[in-house]
Amino acid sequence: xxxxxxxxxxxxxxxxxxxxxxxxxxxxxxxxxxxxxxxxxxxxxxxxxxxxxxxxxxxxxxxxxxxxxxxxxxxxxxxxxxxxxxxxxxxxxxxxxxxxxxxxxxxxxxxxxxxxxxxxxxxxxxxxxxxxxxxxxxxxxxxxxxxxxxxxxxxxxxxxxxxxxxxxxxxxxxxxxxxxxxxxxxxxxxxxxxxxxxxxxxxxxxxxxxxxxxxxxxxxxxxxxxxxxxxxxxxxxxxxxxxxxxxxxxxxxxxxxxxxxxxxxxxxxxxxxxxxxxxxxxxxxxxxxxxxxxxxxxxxxxxxxxxxxxxxxxxxxxxxxxxxxxxxxxxxxxxxxxxxx
Numbered sequence: 188x189x190x191x192x193x194x195x196x197x198x199x200x201x202x203x204x205x206x207x208x209x210x211x212x213x214x215x216x217x218x219x220x221x222x223x224x225x226x227x228x229x230x231x232x233x234x235x236x237x238x239x240x241x242x243x244x245x246x247x248x249x250x251x252x253x254x255x256x257x258x259x260x261x262x263x264x265x266x267x268x269x270x271x272x273x274x275x276x277x278x279x280x281x282x283x284x285x286x287x288x289x290x291x292x293x294x295x296x297x298x299x300x301x302x303x304x305x306x307x308x309x310x311x312x313x314x315x316x317x318x319x320x321x322x323x324x325x326x327x328x329x330x331x332x333x334x335x336x337x338x339x340x341x342x343x344x345x346x347x348x349x350x351x352x353x354x355x356x357x358x359x360x361x362x363x364x365x366x367x368x369x370x371x372x373x374x375x376x377x378x379x380x381x382x383x384x385x386x387x388x389x390x391x392x393x394x395x396x397x398x399x400x401x402x403x404x405x406x407x408x409x410x411x412x413x414x415x416x417x418x419x420x421x422x423x424x425x426x427x428x429x430x431x432x433x434x435x436x437x438x439x440x441x442x443x444x445x446x447x448x449x450x451x452x453x454x455x456x457x458x459x460x461x462x463x464x465x466x467x468x469x470x471x472x473x474x475x476x477x478x479x480x481x482x483x484x485x486x487x488x489x490x491x492x493x494x495x496x497x498x499x500x501x502x503x504x505x506x507x508x509x510x511x512x513x514x515x516x517x518x519x520x521x522x523x524x525x526x527x528x
Contacts, residue, residue, distance in 0.1 A: 193290040198320030211292065212316060215299035216306060220279075220314035228314040230279060236341030240275035242266055243334040249526050251294065251328060253372045255383030258331060259298035261459060261528060263305040264386045265410070266335040268462070271390035272406040274345045274397060275337035280306060282316040282333050287326030298329065309388035311335070343397075349404040350425035354493040355471035359392060359462040359478050360385065360486040361437040362414055366456035366524050367445045382441050387460035392481040399477035400470035407463045411527060412519040415454040415504065417463055419518040422502035429504040431491035431516065454506070455519045457527045465493065 188210040196203035213221060220228040233239065246262040256264075263280065270277040282302070286295070306313055364385035371382055393406055409417040414436075418429045438453055446453045460483060466474045471489055478484035496502040504516040 188292055188296075191292055193286045193288055193292065193295065193320055195288050195320050195322070197286065198318060204318065207292075207318065211296055211299055212318075215296065216303035216313045218312040218314055220312060221316070228279075230314060230336075233338040237338040238275075238341075240270050240273045240337045240339050241334065242269040243332065244269060244528075245330065245332040246528055247327065247330050247526055248369065248528050249327060250369075250372050251298070253368055253384055255368065256386045257298055257301050258329065259300075259302040260305050261384075261386050262331040262333045263302050263309065263311075264388050264459060265528060266333040267309045267311060267388045267390050268408045270335040270337040271393040272345075272408060272462075273337070273339060274343045274393070274403075274406070275339040276394065277309060277311050277335050277337040277390050279314045279336040280311050280333050282313055282331065284316070284318045285326060285330040285332075286318065286320045287328050288320055288323040290328045295329065298331075305388060309390055345403065345405045347405050347407065347421045347424035350421055350427050350465045350493050351404070351467075352427060352493055352495040353468050354404060354465050355468050355489050356418070356429060356431065356491040356493065357464040357466060357471065357474055357478065358414070358436065358488055358490045359389070359464075359484040360460070361439050361442065362409075362458060362461070363438060363442040363446060363451075363453040363456035365459040366413070366527055367442050367451075369457075369527055370449070370524055371445065376445070382439075382445070385458055385460035387483045389460065389462050389483055392462060392478060392484050395477040395481055396464055396466075396474045400464075400466050400474035402467050402470055403474065404465040404467070409458050409461055409463055411457050413453075413455040413457055414463065415452065415516045416518045418504045418516065421465065422496070422504055425493075426496055426502055428494040428496045428502055429491055430494050431504065431506045433506050433508050435488050435490045437486045437488055454516055457524060459528060468492075
């Protein structure tokens with residue numbers, strides 16, 4: 188592309204905009220649907236009895252590039268995972284870019300290439316998009332919105348309101364990797380060790396678990412607010428308690444050390460490549476084996492159970508510590524790590 192930086196003309200609707208679409212976006216991930224060149228993509232209809240699942244998310248993370256990923260990788264993973272939590276099979280993504288005048292085209296190309304690779308791994312197609320350019324100083328280089336479309340097979344119904352006493356809680360891997368990676372990059376803290384984002388497309392892992400444990404109650408990806416907020420939301424939806432074993436929860440030493448130094452509760456730190464599953468006890472081991480067989484679930488563990496809530500109080504989440512004591516695990520209040528995704 189002849190332009191090295193994004194200019195206001197790239198959002199004008201004229202020849203410069205056509206050039207950035209053709210030479211950046213289509214060159215990176217031009218699916219057959221994008222190549223139609225119309226204002227709306229015509230997509231194959233689902234099979235009889237299937238239902239359409241739609242989720243949308245916006246990504247404003249800073250820095251745009253970080254160990255293990257970037258904003259484009261994150262934008263695909265985040266929306267694919269949101270669709271997958273319903274039990275649906277993600278198929279299509281839309282993508283909207285808000286670009287700041289002066290943003291380097293080479294960085295935009297890197298982001299688009301990352302999105303293309305992640306979408307290919309997830310088995311989804313980027314089918315339509317939009318580009319807007321704002322004046323220099325009125326953005327932050329690039330913001331990305333993605334909308335995901337998937338299809339839910341007939342008879343499959345998952346939801347946070349379905350958790351029952353006796354169910355087991357599974358976590359697909361270690362907590363806090365993404366949040367502490369972003370914090371380390373942003374503040375140049377230089378923690379030693381292999382600290383990188385966990386962002387990953389988990390739709391195949393979800394389908395593997397459903398094949399092994401078809402009565403799975405629900406999935407959730409513990410993003411902003413971490414595992415603490417996710418479990419508190421599920422407790423409220425189902426009217427049950429969650430009891431978590433702290434020693435069963437996988438946490439990397441470098442993440443644990445960073446949280447202790449900065450005063451963060453690792454249970455409240457954001458994750459972008461982890462999945463929580465609530466499964467009947469009779470199917471928990473099968474679900475765990477399915478998670479561990481997937482490359483993104485090798486550290487999976489059964490971390491707790493669902494219990495009946497007392498009738499005289501609100502449902503709650505508790506953690507039994509390594510010392511044998513029990514503490515209340517509250518939902519995150521406010522913004523622990525701003526601009527995390």
